[in-house]
Amino acid sequence: xxxxxxxAASVLGSARKLFTSMLSAGETRLKLVIIELQEERNxxxxxxxxxxxxxxxxxxxxxxxxxxxxxxxxxxxRLLAIGSAAGILLVLAIILxxxxxxxxxxxxxxxxxxxxxxxxxxxxxERVEEYSTSRRLRKESx
Numbered sequence: 001x002x003x004x005x006x007x008a009a010s011v012l013g014s015a016r017k018l019f020t021s022m023l024s025a026g027e028t029r030l031k032l033v034i035i036e037l038q039e040e041r042n043x044x045x046x047x048x049x050x051x052x053x054x055x056x057x058x059x060x061x062x063x064x065x066x067x068x069x070x071x072x073x074x075x076x077x078r079l080l081a082i083g084s085a086a087g088i089l090l091v092l093a094i095i096l097x098x099x100x101x102x103x104x105x106x107x108x109x110x111x112x113x114x115x116x117x118x119x120x121x122x123x124x125x126e127r128v129e130e131y132s133t134s135r136r137l138r139k140e141s142x
Contacts, residue, residue: 014131018124018127022124025120029113029116029117029120032112032113032116033113036112036113062089065085066085066089069081069084069085070082070085
């Protein structure tokens with residue numbers, strides 16, 4: 001195959017290099033996505049199991065504490081003890097529910113990948129701008 005020269009060859013060479021760079025960056029980002037998804041899955045299951053065990057232990061502990069308070073005040077203020085325990089538990093449940101809502105609203109999935117894709121987009125925009133500027137300067141000089 002004969003070797004091309006001139007403006008068409010440089011445009012094709014630049015396009016080929018740009019395509020190769022984009023393909024390489026895409027492959028790297030895809031690998032990063034896979035790794036992040038695996039790490040997020042492992043973190044989620046670990047968090048889920050730990051949270052379930054902690055909730056079970058907390059439920060038993062709170063139940064025993066409420067039972068102890070009710071038994072302690074059984075002869076004098078049993079209704080006050082039951083009402084106070086219920087009120088305190090409801091307030092804590094509301095506070096923890098709001099905390100869970102806050103934690104769930106924070107985006108963490110693929111944060112690193114999205115940052116790298118943004119950087120790649122900026123670099124490609126810079127390269128396209130540089131290419132456009134160099135072409136314009138070449139046209140003006142001819």
